[in-house]
Amino acid sequence: MIQKRREIRTYAVISRGAVTDSMGHRTQKTITAICPFCQAEVRIFVWSLHGSGKLCKCGALFQSDCQASKLVEAPPSSTAAL
Numbered sequence: 637m638i639q640k641r642r643e644i645r646t647y648a649v650i651s652r653g654a655v656t657d658s659m660g661h662r663t664q665k666t667i668t669a670i671c672p673f674c675q676a677e678v679r680i681f682v683w684s685l686h687g688s689g690k691l692c693k694c695g696a697l698f699q700s701d702c703q704a705s706k707l708v709e710a711p712p713s714s715t716a717a718l
């Protein structure tokens with residue numbers, strides 16, 4: 637059986653912006669972050685960070701405080717000492 641554990645990494649925010657509607661009003665603040673697991677650029681609504689989080693296409697979950705977590709396969713403990 638493959639063990640899984642949740643790995644937490646810090647992601648980098650490379651820019652901040654906002655979504656504008658057709659009238660030019662800024663409606664929702666966004667950030668653009670680099671996924672620490674797959675290096676994809678991910679645009680995230682700020683409100684989603686404070687809610688359930690934002691899922692990357694690789695399965696990582698972005699949350700507030702610049703932390704992203706992902707379930708990864710834990711290496712067998714018998715090989716950890718090699």
Ligand SMILES: [Zn+2]
Nearest residue numbers: 671674692694
């Ligand atoms: Zn990712």
